[in-house]
Amino acid sequence: MRMAELSRESGVPVATVKYYLREGLLHPGERTSPNQARYDDSHVRRLRLVRALLDVGGLSISAVKDVLAAVDSSQSSLHDVLGVTQHGLPLAPTDAADDQARTWARTRVAALLDERDWRCHPDSALVESLVGLLATLHTLRHADLASVLDRYADAAQQIAEADLHYIAGLPDTESIVEGAVVGTVIGDTLLATLRRMAHADVSARLFDSGQPSTGQDPGERETQGGGEDEHHHGHRE
Amino acid sequence: MRMAELSRESGVPVATVKYYLREGLLHPGERTSPNQARYDDSHVRRLRLVRALLDVGGLSISAVKDVLAAVDSSQSSLHDVLGVTQHGLPLAPTDAADDQARTWARTRVAALLDERDWRCHPDSALVESLVGLLATLHTLRHADLASVLDRYADAAQQIAEADLHYIAGLPDTESIVEGAVVGTVIGDTLLATLRRMAHADVSARLFDSGQPSTGQDPGERETQGGGEDEHHHGHRE
Known part of the structure; x- marks a missing residue:
């Protein structure tokens, strides 16, 4: 397929596909003339992966390159590849506790x-x-x-x-x-x-006994709960 | 206790305590002179709650007020109070799917x-x-x-x-x-x-068979897995 069709098929804009090609995130197509190349299903699959890593995973471009290198290496077990992928996913910051x-x-x-x-x-x-x-x-x-x-x-x-x-x-x-x-x-x-x-x-x-909450001990409240007031159906109605 | 001690006890800076007083997030102390007031354990508890709501929960000031109003109302069951609290916690945005x-x-x-x-x-x-x-x-x-x-x-x-x-x-x-x-x-x-x-x-x-990953069907790989290469101990060493 041509670039335009690759873009349509993958849902990735042409300019973005070209950017990925320049960055080495997508392998070149087979050149058919000085200005044209032919792409195939391997490009569609790769684009889907790159989008997931960047947009869903929030990986940096360099972390995406690491994942792709692992995917393409014949030396990596699938466990290795998943390890590199997980390594690129941002973790919550662990702030300073004493x-x-x-x-x-x-x-x-x-x-x-x-x-x-x-x-x-x-x-x-x-x-x-x-x-x-x-x-x-x-x-x-x-x-x-x-x-x-x-x-x-x-x-x-x-x-x-x-x-x-x-x-x-x-x-x-x-x-x-x-x-x-x-x-x-x-x-x-x-x-x-x-x-x-x-x-x-x-x-x-546990808590919707219809009894007011203030100043009561929750254990005490549990034994009081008569369940006579069951009009609440979730918090965000 | 005096303001300085309340600040020390709760770990909240004096200026912040005064801000909470002005905003109505903290009930006034018992006035002992035109410029001084006395605070007690109820203030320490309330400050701890306000900090948790603002700093950990990420609630807005107005959402904190709603929670405190529910805590203080004799009409709220504990289930109601938790409902108001949960309502104030930010949720992940749900973006536009088709x-x-x-x-x-x-x-x-x-x-x-x-x-x-x-x-x-x-x-x-x-x-x-x-x-x-x-x-x-x-x-x-x-x-x-x-x-x-x-x-x-x-x-x-x-x-x-x-x-x-x-x-x-x-x-x-x-x-x-x-x-x-x-x-x-x-x-x-x-x-x-x-x-x-x-x-x-x-x-x-499942996947750390020591076999390369590329181009292999994972089902096939699982039956091949000999477990002969168990040197991986987690992804982020």
Whole structure:
């Protein structure tokens, strides 16, 4: 196909396709005259992957190049390729918690990794991110929230199994990497949204007794709850 | 206690405390002279809540006022208060997917709510957000990822139960609301981080066969995997 058709087929504007060609994010077409080249399905697939990495994943151009190099290398296992991809995805910043909080958090994370036998290097950026988050909870005086960490980790593991089995069914490496980016990024928000919907539901069951809240002990309130006032159907009506 | 001590105790600078007083986010102290007032533990608790809402939750000043009004109203159940709080938390923007994708997504979400009997109004902002996310997956040609939606919803429900039982154990309404904000916001990132750690682990088990990835069918690769090359310990070493 010609450039115009490649643009139509992929949904990427011609000027952007040319930019990707110049940047080396897209391999050149087969030249048919000094000013024309022919493109094929491999270009459509590659454009779809590049768009997912840039637009959905928020990767930098240089991180995209690293992913593409791994996809194209005959030395990379699919695990390597997914590793490079994940490395390029931005993580939440871990802000400065105090040393005492970080030490506590580091011990807690080490115990978690040990129990689960997760293959995760203790110095990896993901582990650092988790340490930072727990340290933040500690600083905010909610260290006890770490008591539910195992439930979170169980849930994360179930979801990760489902995610990876989905992408393992995709037809080629480029689709798998693209699916990993889309699934990771959209999946985070999907999960956050479902969690809030579930919060609304659980809160209705636990706390919507029709009793006023102020100055009451919640344990006391739970035993009072008569469920006589069930007119609330979610928080954002 | 005096203003200086209130500031020290709460960790909030004096100028900021005065700003909150002017904005009505903090109730006045008991006036002891024309230029001095006395503050108590109720001020420390309220300051902690205001900081959590503004800094962790990212709520606007006016959304914080709504939450505080609900906390202080004798007519609000705790469920109402948490609803107002959740309403103030920013949601991910749901960008424009095409009509066909949105129609498909709406049907899918309606089925999910129906199956789970979640108390969530079909027009709520959370439902709209979920519809937008699924429509985006459809537009990105990953509608099949919705097949794992039930696994996500199961996980979200488990986590929400754990979250709400944690905050139900907190001593007063202000702590509960503060815990809900901290737990919701930090919890989202905690879960995203754990999910990526679990991805790395599941990927190592499924895909780290030491075989190159390019041009191979993943099903084929799985049967080839001899596990002879187990030197990878997470993606971000």
